[in-house]
Amino acid sequence: MAESLFLCNNLTMKLPLFKNIHGIVLLALRSLGGEASVKDVEKKVADMLNLSTEDREKIHRGKQTKLSERVAWSRYYLKRNGFLESSKRGISILSEKGKKVKIDDFKLNRL
Numbered sequence: 001m002a003e004s005l006f007l008c009n010n011l012t013m014k015l016p017l018f019k020n021i022h023g024i025v026l027l028a029l030r031s032l033g034g035e036a037s038v039k040d041v042e043k044k045v046a047d048m049l050n051l052s053t054e055d056r057e058k059i060h061r062g063k064q065t066k067l068s069e070r071v072a073w074s075r076y077y078l079k080r081n082g083f084l085e086s087s088k089r090g091i092s093i094l095s096e097k098g099k100k101v102k103i104d105d106f107k108l109n110r111l
Helices: 022-031 038-048 053-057 066-080 096-100
Strands: 035-037 059-061 091-094
Touching: 022 035, 022 038, 022 066, 022 091, 022 096, 035 038, 038 066, 038 091, 053 066, 059 066
Parallel strands: none
Antiparallel strands: 035 091
16 A cells, blocks of 8 residues: 555654645545544644654744645645545545545646
8 A cells, every 4th residue: 555655664754845745645534534634634644754743843834834734735735626525624534536546646737
């Protein structure tokens, strides 16, 4: 499974650029059962990437972290392009399209 590419025991990674995080967000949602709160998705992404505490807490603007900002924009684009649905504020749900897309083939230019 593609998720294993991100699970590294002793390797800490840097927060990926915005254009490289969409597949990771989809993987995080899949591993959380297809439905999760924004905070749970953020934590799962950070855990999958084994982000350092410093990278998890870097501030983007105001009180929002860079991780939170990148996951939020990714969720926006994934929803806009039919990979996610939202039933209520702060909850992401994988759509059928999001459940079926092959992560290895997932490219930003598909959005």
